[in-house]
Amino acid sequence: MESRIERLCVERGLKMTGQRRVVARVLSEAGDHPDVEELYRRASALDQHISIATVYRTVRLFEEQGILERRDFGGGRARYEPSEDGPHYHLIDVETGKVIEFQDPEHERLMHAIAARLGFDVVSLRLELFGRRHEAAAPARSDAAPGDPAPGHDSTAASREPRLRDTIKGASR
Amino acid sequence: MESRIERLCVERGLKMTGQRRVVARVLSEAGDHPDVEELYRRASALDQHISIATVYRTVRLFEEQGILERRDFGGGRARYEPSEDGPHYHLIDVETGKVIEFQDPEHERLMHAIAARLGFDVVSLRLELFGRRHEAAAPARSDAAPGDPAPGHDSTAASREPRLRDTIKGASR
DNA sequence: ATATTTGCAAAGCGTTTGCACGGTT
DNA sequence: AACCGTGCAAACGCTTTGCAAATAT
Numbered sequence: 001m002e003s004r005i006e007r008l009c010v011e012r013g014l015k016m017t018g019q020r021r022v023v024a025r026v027l028s029e030a031g032d033h034p035d036v037e038e039l040y041r042r043a044s045a046l047d048q049h050i051s052i053a054t055v056y057r058t059v060r061l062f063e064e065q066g067i068l069e070r071r072d073f074g075g076g077r078a079r080y081e082p083s084e085d086g087p088h089y090h091l092i093d094v095e096t097g098k099v100i101e102f103q104d105p106e107h108e109r110l111m112h113a114i115a116a117r118l119g120f121d122v123v124s125l126r127l128e129l130f131g132r133r134h135e136a137a138a139p140a141r142s143d144a145a146p147g148d149p150a151p152g153h154d155s156t157a158a159s160r161e162p163r164l165r166d167t168i169k170g171a172s173r
Numbered sequence: 174m175e176s177r178i179e180r181l182c183v184e185r186g187l188k189m190t191g192q193r194r195v196v197a198r199v200l201s202e203a204g205d206h207p208d209v210e211e212l213y214r215r216a217s218a219l220d221q222h223i224s225i226a227t228v229y230r231t232v233r234l235f236e237e238q239g240i241l242e243r244r245d246f247g248g249g250r251a252r253y254e255p256s257e258d259g260p261h262y263h264l265i266d267v268e269t270g271k272v273i274e275f276q277d278p279e280h281e282r283l284m285h286a287i288a289a290r291l292g293f294d295v296v297s298l299r300l301e302l303f304g305r306r307h308e309a310a311a312p313a314r315s316d317a318a319p320g321d322p323a324p325g326h327d328s329t330a331a332s333r334e335p336r337l338r339d340t341i342k343g344a345s346r
Numbered sequence: 347a348t349a350t351t352t353g354c355a356a357a358g359c360g361t362t363t364g365c366a367c368g369g370t371t
Numbered sequence: 372a373a374c375c376g377t378g379c380a381a382a383c384g385c386t387t388t389g390c391a392a393a394t395a396t
Contacts, residue, residue, distance in 0.1 A: 005319065015349095015350065015351075015394090015395055015396070016392090016395080017350090017351060017352080017394070017395070019249075019251060019351085019352075020351090035385095036386085037385090047258055047350090049353095050352090050353095051352070051353050051354070052353095052386095052396080053352075053353065053354075053355095053386090053388085054351080054352060054353075055351085056385090056387070057351080057387090060386095060387090072245070072247075074299075076360095076361095076384070077384090077385065078385085078386090083373060091287075091288060091291055091293060093293070094296050100291055102287060102291060104283070104287055106283060107283055107287070110277070110279060110280055110283060111302060114264075114275060114277055114280070114302070115264060115302055115304045117272055118264055118275060118304075119264070119306055119307060120264060120270070120302070120304030120305060120306055121304055121305050121306075121307050122302055122303070122304050123267050123303045123304050123305050124303045125300070125301060125302045125303060126247075126299060126300065126301040126303075127298070127300050128298060128299040128300075129284060129287070129288055129293070129298045130296045130297045130298060130299075131288045131291075131293030131294055131295050131296050132293060132294050132296050133292055133293055133294075134292060134293060134294050153381065153390080188370060188374095188375065188376070189370080190368085190369070190370070190375090190376060190377080192376080192377075193376085207361095209360080209361080210360090222377090222378095223377090223378095224377070224378050224379075225361095225378095226361090226362080226363085226377075226378065226379075227376080227377055227378075229360090229361060229362070230362090230376080231375085231376095233361095233362090249359075249360065249386095250359095250360065250361095251360085251361090264350075290361095338391095
């Protein structure tokens with residue numbers, strides 16, 4: 001059957017090849033923030049006939065179409081997630097690499113206020129919190145936690161940021 | 174005479190070579206957020222006997238020593254600025270690429286509140302605002318604006334983010 | 347039928363590194 | 372004198388691209 005993202009592709013009149021369908025499906029089913037290698041791995045599991053170059057091209061295309069959003073959580077690799085309804089940000093657990101999503105209206109307000117006082121309109125913004133779970137604490141709902149990817153090398157490019165793996169999905173306000 | 178950063182190096186017992194002294198000086202005098210190529214350019218102007226590999230190594234060393242901070246404003250290249258007193262963040266003018274620094278106590282508070290409600294302590298955070306100057310607006314104080322660098326290619330790695338150049342220094346609260 | 351997309355391998359970019367040499371302590 | 376820092380060029384990791392073959396419309 002047709003994945004949510006495949007539907008979006010069709011709406012936009014993209015030519016639907018087998019490989020695009022697979023990538024679309026992998027993305028639709030991803031509850032986390034996979035990098036290209038991970039997407040390639042998951043896609044290959046469904047269909048051998050896919051090269052990593054195609055994954056790169058597809059991901060770029062989808063991003064240009066506003067279907068996907070590229071994230072940079074440090075580590076030199078781009079991570080992707082389907083565009084969602086409202087804006088939300090990420091808290092990365094520095095111990096485990098898990099990513100927790102959150103959103104906060106007060107924060108939105110504040111960003112605009114800060115920009116405004118400098119004479120600017122906010123076009124976009126980047127916010128990532130790196131945190132450590134505190135001892136006896138309400139364990140953030142680890143619902144949704146899907147089969148996990150797990151990059152986490154290091155060494156190159158804009159790298160040398162906190163190492164990480166990926167994703168729990170959780171809490172808002 | 175001795176630059177501010179050179180002093181810090183000595184305090185930490187780093188071996189002071191000619192090249193390190195030059196990089197230290199360039200950084201001390203930088204009012205902006207140069208990338209490695211730009212540092213190399215400025216350093217070369219003062220002393221031919223410097224290779225870009227050394228700039229990379231020095232910048233990494235200084236960062237490990239807490240003398241320098243690495244920033245990522247998108248564009249795939251790391252940018253550097255001397256560690257300052259308090260934490261501050263950056264607003265990047267998407268038209269000109271200029272970087273304006275700001276800080277906001279309320280924002281600090283909010284970040285900790287958000288993390289806390291998810292059960293985390295904030296270890297570090299990343300925040301960048303990308304904005305467009307609005308029409309008839311109080312022109313943010315463009316004091317400090319020093320001789321400007323000006324990267325701004327594109328094309329690779331974690332790139333394909335808003336293009337930009339660099340720095341005006343301005344406003345806090 | 348024709349314009350697009352794909353796979354492969356090569357190129358590109360920022361950054362790091364092995365090695366022999368040179369300078370600092 | 373012993374060690375560490377440097378220059379050069381090669382290696383790296385992620386991403387893009389040229390080209391010929393395959394495919395969607």
